[in-house]
Amino acid sequence: MTVQRQRLLIDGASVPTFAAHARLHHDRAGQRWVVLAPERMFVLDEAAVEVLQRIDGRRSVASLSAELADSFGAPQAEVETDVIGLLQELADKMVITA
């Protein structure tokens, strides 16, 4: 494993995956989805859950944005911008790598 020494910049071609120390978890007690990471817990809104559940380390941002746009009947460009925004935020918090 190489040490990541550069800020990761997310774009349509990025293939995101969860960092080794972060994972999506369904919090039964709170009836919500969260990301668990060291000393942190991020509570996710519905849109973020839809995105993060599709992350599998194989699909690109563009491909999962297209699927989301399709299932929610929204313009793909708009969805992709939102997805990139969300994943960039999570990459800066070191939750997502690519």
Next chain:
Amino acid sequence: MTSLPPPLALLCELTHRCPLRCVYCSNPLDLEPARREMATREWLGLLDQAAEMGVLQVHLSGGEPTVREDLEQIVGHAARAGLYTNLITSGVMADEARLDALMEAGLEHVQISFQDSKAAGADRISGYPGGLARKLRFARWVTERGLALTVNAVITRHNAARLPAMVDLAVDLGANRLEVANVQYYGWGLLNRAALMPSRDQLADMTEVVEAARRRLTGILQIDFVVPDYYARRPKSCMGGWGRRFVNVTPSGKVLPCHAAETIPGLRFDRVQDRPLAEIWTDNMAFRRYRGVDGLPTACRTCPMHEVDWGGCRCQALALAGSADAMDPTCELSEHHGLVQAMAEEEARLSEDPPLVYRGRRRA
């Protein structure tokens, strides 16, 4: 209050044994001896109860948790129960094989404390010569394996100037996260406060270093900054509010709202062996005593900040204002605020350091 949400995290002080003797250690002055530590099955039962309640994270700490030979078993059990497992260690004891076994068991994150970037300074604060080199070696084993690492840089007035070197050290090790942790004055730290307290100028410098590092290292290193709140205008939100997010279990099984809660007179704690965790969480008198808005000092109840800082820290109110029911004096609205700041400034200015008291079993 509607039904009480479960704690987010369980802190297991698996043991108070530790080869280090840190002068800031937050363990109580009366350390629990090995013979009173809970047995493996008692820890495993506790983990099951926590997961059942909806706890999400477990922090395995001490003392030094790797002292316990059943640590792999405990980690494995927590991981199977779906808990996010974090090991808080000094990193001086475990070898590579042990680390492999812990990873195999499902460990997700390791946190290592560093007392300085220079060996002499680290030795002086930890009372454990040669510790730094061992910590560095262990930290490398962690990141080489792709396991997530938090570097916990413990800051006092003695090493504050080397904060930039500590940031570099964290980047160099490949840590994901750096906690710039100014010593919090509980336990042994409180005893040694006058010898450790940084100055206001040092705090200003630290703040600058942290801000610059955060800009430079976005996406490379996540930096958390724990300030010495004696210089703050508002208290820290201690434990995210008493009995709201955390539950702490001592080596012998006492269930506490925070690690220093035993310093507060008049509180009665339940033990894991005697009562279900869920019941302790909702009904134990110590948890109920200061929980929620009703448990806050009168001035805090009407203050708009109370859901942000939850009135600060009860143990700090006790240590500084003489009563756990008083306002936390690090709040500028407390009548003792000025005195506390003046005291910190004065301690930071001492030309000669008071002698350090190293952590250890006290003779009666």
